[in-house]
Amino acid sequence: ICRFLPTKNNRRMRAIDHEIRMIMRGIIGKKERAIKNGEASSNDLLGLLLESNMQQSNGKAGQGMSIDDIIEECKLFYFAGMETTSVLLTWTLIVLSMHPEWQEQAREEVLHHFGRTTPDYEHLSRLKIVTMILYEVLRLYPPVTYLTRRTYKATELGGIKYPTGVTLILPLLFIHHDPDIWGEDASEFNPQRFADGISSAAKHPSAFFPFGGGPRICIGQNFALLEAKMALSTILQRFSFALSPSYTHAPYTVMTLQPQHGAQIRLKKI
Ligand code: HEM
Incomplete structure (x- = not known):
């Protein structure tokens, strides 16, 4: 109302x-x-x-x-596809500015595969370090911070009974930061934890779910990762980057997880 x-x-x-x-x-x-x-x-x-x-x-x-359905679909694809991927790329640039050693490793990998040429689909899927970095950014700064689900019938979960129509919140952000699941260094940026893939990165194989899960899992996840790899590779090929002194680290949520005061980054042509 x-x-x-x-x-x-x-x-x-x-x-x-x-x-x-x-x-x-x-x-x-x-x-x-x-x-x-x-x-x-x-x-x-x-x-x-x-x-x-x-x-x-x-x-x-x-x-x-109907035309109204189509308008809604277009709005959904625009928001679900643009905002999320752009904020992933923003956090990646911030985090790689904070961790120049990983920025350098990623650049070496990109230059090894592509040199100065335009990245192509086949080689993008072979980028290992870049993929580990993107996963670790998605763990620490998931663009979507929680998922909601509603019980459509009386449901028992973890020994608790819920009636029909209860909204459950899955706090993706908190689960991604939980030391019981990720270990003592849960709040640190350590792409190495993804060296053997997603399922062995945490104590629970499904603890990493930046794209959701089940039947409503993100339909654009492969596309998003491809886009992010393409953009990041292109940037790494041309620039080194560092945080500007005016940057203040303050992740906050406005639909997606964003840097509250912007991402002031200094690019240097290489
Ligand atoms: C880093 C980028 C992205 C992230 C983190 C992300 C995250 C998510 C998550 C968590 C959901 C599930 C929501 C839920 O279960 O309630 C979702 C659904 C969806 N995403 Fe993405 N997404 C990304 C990129 C994209 C892109 C590039 C597209 C389109 C090209 C896209 C299209 C969709 C659509 C259409 C749904 C709804 C699927 C359904 O309900 O069946 N997303 N996304």
Whole structure:
């Protein structure tokens, strides 16, 4: 109910929501016309979603997606895909600035595989140090800090009985920092713990879950890691970096885990 009160914040939220919907409708309309005129392929995400919508308008009501569904999907993919990966990359630059020895090891690995050339898919998947670093950043600074689940029927968990409709919070951030699971150095940056893969990094093989788990696990996780490796490799090839004296370490959560006062980093061309 609070959302509908005409407060300043609510009015602003509604205005933004309206603006985003108008922009999305514009993009969708343009793509629809282009597909119909044979000027664009439907071989991308928006195209596939629209194909599903067009099936619906061909009389198969109930099977396809409505335009509102498509707008929601686009919003989800934009937020789930952009914000999370960009904040992962930001934390990685911060942490590698704090740990120049790991920055150097990562750069050596990248230069060994790619030299100065553009990183390619095949070699990106062979980067071991870079992968260990990204996992360790995802452990210490998971972009998504908790997951929620609701009981859809009476459920017993760990000896406690929950009725239907209870919201459970899985505190991903706390589990990633728990010394009982990760050992005494749980709060330290130590990519070495991932040297033999994810399942042997902690006392419990599922203790690392920055992308969630089960049927709703992040659909973009491989893509996100690939993107992060590509971006990080490209930066490492060209720059060395260090924290600016104005940087203040203050992780805080606004939907995703972010550096509260920004990430002031000095880049030096190499
Ligand atoms: C470092 C980057 C990313 C992180 C840490 C991350 C994290 C997560 C997590 C924890 C969930 C599960 C939420 C839950 O179970 O309640 C999730 C779901 C999802 N993610 Fe990601 N994500 C990342 C990148 C991406 C990218 C690049 C895309 C798209 C290209 C994406 C698309 C999605 C979608 C569509 C879902 C919902 C899946 C479903 O409910 O079936 N994510 N993500």
